[in-house]
Amino acid sequence: MDPTTWRTYLVTGAAHSAGRDTPSVVADALDGGIDAVQLRDKEATARQRYHTGQRLRELTEAAGVPLVVNDRIDLARAIDADGVHLGQSDLPAEVARDQLGQSAIVGVSASTVAEATTAEAAGADYLGVGAVFGTTSKDVPDEENGIDTERVKAIADAVDIPVIGIGGIDATNAGSVVEAGATGVAVISAITAADDPQAATAALREVVSDV
């Protein structure tokens, strides 16, 4: 459950899963050796994410892999997830810590050194840093899009908590993100939209392990 060991991290995206449902994609990624899973499915309703989340909890628990929930602290509690991942527009990290307790994993998105050090001071357990490369799969403001590996390095140098790169990452460029100082990489479509999510996960693991 320790984010310092996360090399590969799947963020779910039902709208980017080639018609497959999120639990089946997650099952494949778990078979491929994914280290952590975030329930995002941003287009789904809270009720739908609640039902999806219950299935992901069963799958991840059986695999011994941590599950965090994007944005919603209440949903994380409802499905007994291991924690939450909060963007800069979501509830503050302090609220999540207060409601989920010391043992919960609280991740925070950061695209600048200032956001990163603020999140670390607020008690974040890890950072999602990006968008490293240009991405179209999230609503990322221009100034936060394509921050590149130099910014990843600057942030990794500035904080003591694990940095997970996100945004436009796949097996072809994941190595450069880890070389820059990231502990691991988070992907959506590189796994969810792959012909074979299990093989895509294994390939990503191999690239990141080789660094």
Add this chain to the structure above:
Amino acid sequence: MDPTTWRTYLVTGAAHSAGRDTPSVVADALDGGIDAVQLRDKEATARQRYHTGQRLRELTEAAGVPLVVNDRIDLARAIDADGVHLGQSDLPAEVARDQLGQSAIVGVSASTVAEATTAEAAGADYLGVGAVFGTTSKDVPDEENGIDTERVKAIADAVDIPVIGIGGIDATNAGSVVEAGATGVAVISAITAADDPQAATAALREVVSDV
């Protein structure tokens, strides 16, 4: 704090507030005698609603008026609101009860008798029933839009908890909703978009009290 006493209920809508901020509209409505306030501001981020909600909590607490939060149980806890209002696509009422406790107010949206009786069985303290008249201010599916006062009556007859009519209601038609059996009426733009939200609230109160 008892929903059986709610005659007028304001649902906030920052995008329908003629450029005024939600706390100033709520302050006016409190001066006009509003009985309950729901923080909705659907277009705002969770972080924005958190900051707005802290201000609404101060205002409503000073006025002795209950404050509920639309959709988000975590936000309700974070601002120490009195409860939540859940739509059919939000987390289930049982989750809210589990996380907020027995003393919290849990409201549920219902547009049919079946939804209403299910919500009552799930422990809802009141129902938001609508859209009574045609509304454009929410994303309401056609089959739930313009259910009219006959459906309000059917639902009010079927449950023992208070029914708050919502959707296209203003001072000109609020009386018919209460005549049909609703305890009170909920409005967004009839107050938030009014030239004088305090006067609009007082006018609505008077209409509903006259029934």
